Amino acid sequence: MCPDGCPLESVTAYWRYSGFTSTLRAWGCYNHAKGRWKLLIYFNYFLRDFVRNYPEGKLYFTEVVKLSGTWRVLLYNFTAMRWQEVYVFSGALSIPFGWDVWESHEWNTNWPNPFYNIESTNLQVYDGISWHYCNSTYGTRWKTLPDNFAYSYGWYRNYTHWYVGP
Numbered sequence: 001m002c003p004d005g006c007p008l009e010s011v012t013a014y015w016r017y018s019g020f021t022s023t024l025r026a027w028g029c030y031n032h033a034k035g036r037w038k039l040l041i042y043f044n045y046f047l048r049d050f051v052r053n054y055p056e057g058k059l060y061f062t063e064v065v066k067l068s069g070t071w072r073v074l075l076y077n078f079t080a081m082r083w084q085e086v087y088v089f090s091g092a093l094s095i096p097f098g099w100d101v102w103e104s105h106e107w108n109t110n111w112p113n114p115f116y117n118i119e120s121t122n123l124q125v126y127d128g129i130s131w132h133y134c135n136s137t138y139g140t141r142w143k144t145l146p147d148n149f150a151y152s153y154g155w156y157r158n159y160t161h162w163y164v165g166p
Contacts, residue, residue, distance in 0.1 A: 002064045004126065005092035007033035008071050010062040013040065027060065029073050033091040039073075041086075049079045066126070099142075100162075117165035119156075134159035 002008075013028045027046045029039040041050075050060045061076040063083070073087040100120050123134040132138045139159040153164040 002066065002071075004066065004128070005095060006064060006066070006071060007031055007091055007093045008038075008064050008073055008087065008089060010064055010073055010075075013037075027062075027075070029087045031089060033089070033093055038089070039087050049077050050075050052078050117163060119161065119163045119165075121156075121161045123160045 009030045009032065011028055011030060013026050014023050016023045025043040026040040027043075027050065028037050028041070030036075031038040046060070047058070051058045052060075063074045065072050065074065069090065071089045071092075072085050074083045075086050076082075077084040100123055123139070124131045125134055125138045126132075127138070136159070141155065141159060141162075145153060145164075151165055153162070155162050
């Protein structure tokens with residue numbers, strides 16, 4: 001989630017209601033200013049256009065940017081070979097921070113197997129004038145993994161390149 005009052009979060013969503021025989025999966029855009037999902041793309045469509053196989057697994061690329069005072073959520077469309085704008089919003093929140101995070105719905109000892117490397121690279125922040133690579137001035141390293149986490153994690157480059165892996 002971007003800083004500077006960004007109300008939009010790009011996420012992979014999983015849910016299973018009582019009586020369901022399987023878990024529903026979708027990519028979604030959550031609008032924190034409105035307190036609700038603004039867009040859900042179910043995986044059957046999402047996988048075709050926005051996901052490709054890599055050695056680490058099935059990956060997609062997303063960005064949330066602010067251009068001319070308007071927040072825009074972009075997904076890379078591999079079928080069309082271009083960034084596709086999927087949601088636009090002009091509001092803001094009163095929080096000055098944002099985050100770059102990996103989350104798993106497996107918050108116990110039942111970790112996925114096989115577990116692939118997950119990385120986030122070249123993290124930057126915009127201060128209203130220019131872009132800066134994250135550092136001790138423009139960032140905080142925050143760990144929320146449980147103590148029983150079975151895999152390695154850490155930083156290849158402080159603040160700008162983190163990993164979680166086997």
